Amino acid sequence: MVSSNPFGEFRQACQAALSEAIEALYPSLSAEYLSVEIPANMIFGQLASTVSFDLGRKLKVSPQKLAAQICGGIETENYSLLRDVEVAGGGYINFHANFADLSKVTVNSALALDAAYGYVKTDKPETVIVEHTSANPISPINIGQARNPILGDALARILAARGHTVFRHFYVDDVGRQTAVVAYGYKKLGEPPLKGKPDHYIGLIYTLTSCVIEINRLKHRIEQEKNSTSDTLEQLRRHLDEWTSIATELEKKHPKLFGQLLKKIAEDDDIEGLVSSLNLNYETGADSAVKKLVRDVCKLSLDGIKETLANIEVVFDSWDWESTFTWNSSVSKILERLKATGYVFEKGPVLEFDAEKVAAEFKLKQAFGLKEDYEIPSLTLLRADSTTLYTTRDIPYSLWKFEKAEKVINVIGMEQRLPQLQLKLALWALGHVNQAKGLIHFGHNLVTLPGYKMSSRRGRYITLDEVVAEAIRRARDEVEHRSPTMSEDQKHKISRIVGIGALKYALIEVDPIKPVVFTWDRVINFERNSAPYIQYSYARACSILRKGTKKLNEANYSLLVEPLEHDLVFALSRFPEVFVDVAENLKPSIVADFANGLADKFNRFYSLFPVIKAQPEPLSKARLAMVKAITVVLRNSLELIGIVAPEKM
RNA sequence: GGGUCCGUAGCCCAGUCCGGAUUAAGGCGCCGGCCUUCGGAGCCGGAGACCGGGGGUUCAAAUCCCCUCGGACCCGCCA
CATH class of the missing domain: 3.40.50.620 (HUPs)
Structure with a gap:
C-alpha cells in the first residue's frame, strides 16, 4: 500500500473511531469535526483527544468516565493503523499507532513516491505569481535584504x-528619484567604464552622488530656514552633521571618485531641479536620451544583481520593468x-x-x-x-x-x-x-547589523556577494580539513553547496516576522542546527545506502521496535501533513525545523544501531529501507527551501 | 500622539493562530565522557527558563482578555 499521507491516514482513522464511538453513545450529538492532536510525549501515543473535557462538561459527566466510555466503544481492529486506545490523565483519549503497519506504509510510500513523497497536491490548483526580491537597480543586494x-x-x-x-x-x-540620482552621478562622471562587479560600482556611484546631493540640499534648506523656528533649524543642522561625517568617511575610502564627482556637481546650480527633471523625463519617456541613460545604468546594475541571484540559484520567470x-x-x-x-x-x-x-x-x-x-x-x-x-x-x-x-x-x-x-x-x-x-x-x-541600520544611501551595507563568498570560503576550509582526498572539482562543488546552504538556512529558519541580527558566526556556523548538519546527516545516510546494497523485499517492519525507530517513522509519516501546513500557511521556517529534527533523530539512531550488520536479516532490510526513506524526506524537505542535499561531503 | 509587530535559560530560537497531561522542545557557549563496528560536520551525560511584569477568564494559561514596561517598524510630494 502506498499513501501520499501516511500519518493523515492514521489521523483520519482516529477521528473516525472517535466520532463513531461518540455518536453510538450519544446519538443526538453530531461529532464530526473532532480534532486530535499530537501529544507532548510519545508515551501518550501518537495522537490524543481532549474531547471528553468539553463534552463532559456539557453532559455533566466526569471527563475521565466519559473518556472511558468512548474508549470502550472503539473497535481498534477496524482500523489497521490503530493499535490501541487508552484513557490517561484526567480524561485524555490516547491513540497508539500500529507501528508495524505505519512503518510499512510510510517507508514503502517514501520509496515508491520518491521525489514526490510529501508533496501532497492541492485539490484547488491556482496560478500564483510570487513577486520577490525586486531590489532597486541602483545598488547591490545587501545582507539586510x-x-x-x-x-x-x-x-x-x-x-x-x-x-x-x-x-x-x-x-x-527603475522609475523614481533614486534612479534619477544615480543616473545623474553616472552622467556627471562621464559614464565611466565600470570597475569590478557592475552593481557594486553603480552602488558606489549612487552612494557618493546621493551624499553630495543631500549635503547640498541641506545647506540650501538651512539658508532658507535661517529665520524660522530654532527646532527646524536645529534638526536640519543635525542632519547636515550626519551627512558631513558620512562624506568624510566616503572621501577617505574613495578619494579619487569622490573628488571627481564633487568637482563635476559643483558646476550645476540647480541640482535638485536637474534630478527632478531626469525623474520626470524618464517616467514619461519623453526624452529618448534620458530614457537610454537611466535604462543603461539600471541594466548594468541589474546584470550584477542577476549574477548574485544566479550564484545562489534563485531564478526568475519574468523581469518586469x-x-x-x-x-x-x-x-x-x-x-x-x-x-x-x-x-x-x-x-x-x-x-x-x-x-x-x-x-x-x-x-x-x-x-x-x-x-x-x-x-x-x-x-x-x-x-x-x-x-x-x-x-x-x-x-x-x-x-x-x-x-x-x-x-x-x-x-x-x-x-x-x-x-x-x-x-x-x-x-x-x-x-x-x-x-x-x-x-x-x-x-x-530585515536582517540588521548590530548597532546600525543598513542603508544604500549612506553606503553602509554588507553585500550578499561578500557574505556568500565568505560562506563558501569557510566551507572550503572545512572540506579541506575533513575530506583532503576529495578531487578539486568535488571540493569546489561541496564548498558551494555547504556554504550557500548554511546561509539560506540561517535566513529561513527564523520566523520571518522576527528580525535577524547579522553576525558572521550566526549566519555561517557549521555546527548543529544548521544546513550543514542536515546535509551531513544526509551524506551519512547515503553512505550507508552505498554500502548496503541488498534487496529490500524481505524487510520486516514489525522488527522496528526501538522507540527511536518509532520516532523516525513517526517523523517520516508526518512529513506530508507538515508540508501541507507549510504550503497553506506560507511557513517555510517550519520546513527548516522539521528537517533539522529528522536529522537529529537519524544521527542518534545512527550512533546506536547498526543497519547493514543488523540481525536478523529482515531487520537489517527494514532498517535499510527506513534509511532510504530518511534520505528521501531529508532531500525533499531541503529542496523546498532551496538547499542542495549532497551525497558526499 | 496614533497604529502594527516582537519580548521564552548568559546568547540564539521552537511552541502562541486552534488553552490541556510528565521534566517548556532545541541550538550556541560552559562542564564531563565517547574515535576496533555503516562518515566524529557526530553521539552520550550535566548545569542553566517558573515563558518581560501585573491583573483577569478557565477545572486547566507561554498560549485567550485587559493594563503595564522594554524593543522594532509605520503614520513621506522615499521606495
Whole structure:
C-alpha cells in the first residue's frame, strides 16, 4: 500500500473511531469535526483527544468516565493503523499507532513516491505569481535584504510542490528619484567604464552622488530656514552633521571618485531641479536620451544583481520593468479610473487616494485586522510636478499580474505594510475585489547589523556577494580539513553547496516576522542546527545506502521496535501533513525545523544501531529501507527551501 | 500622539493562530565522557527558563482578555 499521507491516514482513522464511538453513545450529538492532536510525549501515543473535557462538561459527566466510555466503544481492529486506545490523565483519549503497519506504509510510500513523497497536491490548483526580491537597480543586494530572495524562492518552490502553477517575478524599480540620482552621478562622471562587479560600482556611484546631493540640499534648506523656528533649524543642522561625517568617511575610502564627482556637481546650480527633471523625463519617456541613460545604468546594475541571484540559484520567470507601465500609459489610465471612483481628492498641489473612506464604506477594517477607530492615512498618488509615486505605479502593475495569475504574493519587508494595505484598498475601490482578496503581502523583517541600520544611501551595507563568498570560503576550509582526498572539482562543488546552504538556512529558519541580527558566526556556523548538519546527516545516510546494497523485499517492519525507530517513522509519516501546513500557511521556517529534527533523530539512531550488520536479516532490510526513506524526506524537505542535499561531503 | 509587530535559560530560537497531561522542545557557549563496528560536520551525560511584569477568564494559561514596561517598524510630494 502506498499513501501520499501516511500519518493523515492514521489521523483520519482516529477521528473516525472517535466520532463513531461518540455518536453510538450519544446519538443526538453530531461529532464530526473532532480534532486530535499530537501529544507532548510519545508515551501518550501518537495522537490524543481532549474531547471528553468539553463534552463532559456539557453532559455533566466526569471527563475521565466519559473518556472511558468512548474508549470502550472503539473497535481498534477496524482500523489497521490503530493499535490501541487508552484513557490517561484526567480524561485524555490516547491513540497508539500500529507501528508495524505505519512503518510499512510510510517507508514503502517514501520509496515508491520518491521525489514526490510529501508533496501532497492541492485539490484547488491556482496560478500564483510570487513577486520577490525586486531590489532597486541602483545598488547591490545587501545582507539586510537577503531574506527576501531566499524566502521568496522557498515560497515559490513550496507552492509549486503543492501543485500550483507558479511564476517568479522580479519588479525592476527603475522609475523614481533614486534612479534619477544615480543616473545623474553616472552622467556627471562621464559614464565611466565600470570597475569590478557592475552593481557594486553603480552602488558606489549612487552612494557618493546621493551624499553630495543631500549635503547640498541641506545647506540650501538651512539658508532658507535661517529665520524660522530654532527646532527646524536645529534638526536640519543635525542632519547636515550626519551627512558631513558620512562624506568624510566616503572621501577617505574613495578619494579619487569622490573628488571627481564633487568637482563635476559643483558646476550645476540647480541640482535638485536637474534630478527632478531626469525623474520626470524618464517616467514619461519623453526624452529618448534620458530614457537610454537611466535604462543603461539600471541594466548594468541589474546584470550584477542577476549574477548574485544566479550564484545562489534563485531564478526568475519574468523581469518586469516598472517604466513599462508609465510609458504605455497604464498608470495614467488607472489614475483616471481611480479619480472616477470618488475616492480621490486634492490636497494642496498633490492628488491623494482616500484609503480610509474605502475601508469605511466597504466595511473592510475588521476583515483587514484593523481597529474601527484607526484612521488609515491617505496615499499620495501624484507629486506636485505630476510624477507618480511607487505605490501609485504598483496599482496597474498589480492588475497586470492578475491578468496572468489568480493569486499574487508580494514578498516585501514589513515596513511596507501600510502601502500594501493602501494598494489592496485601491484595487477594491476600482471594483477589483477578487484581485484585492488575492493579493497577499508576505511581510518579513530585515536582517540588521548590530548597532546600525543598513542603508544604500549612506553606503553602509554588507553585500550578499561578500557574505556568500565568505560562506563558501569557510566551507572550503572545512572540506579541506575533513575530506583532503576529495578531487578539486568535488571540493569546489561541496564548498558551494555547504556554504550557500548554511546561509539560506540561517535566513529561513527564523520566523520571518522576527528580525535577524547579522553576525558572521550566526549566519555561517557549521555546527548543529544548521544546513550543514542536515546535509551531513544526509551524506551519512547515503553512505550507508552505498554500502548496503541488498534487496529490500524481505524487510520486516514489525522488527522496528526501538522507540527511536518509532520516532523516525513517526517523523517520516508526518512529513506530508507538515508540508501541507507549510504550503497553506506560507511557513517555510517550519520546513527548516522539521528537517533539522529528522536529522537529529537519524544521527542518534545512527550512533546506536547498526543497519547493514543488523540481525536478523529482515531487520537489517527494514532498517535499510527506513534509511532510504530518511534520505528521501531529508532531500525533499531541503529542496523546498532551496538547499542542495549532497551525497558526499 | 496614533497604529502594527516582537519580548521564552548568559546568547540564539521552537511552541502562541486552534488553552490541556510528565521534566517548556532545541541550538550556541560552559562542564564531563565517547574515535576496533555503516562518515566524529557526530553521539552520550550535566548545569542553566517558573515563558518581560501585573491583573483577569478557565477545572486547566507561554498560549485567550485587559493594563503595564522594554524593543522594532509605520503614520513621506522615499521606495
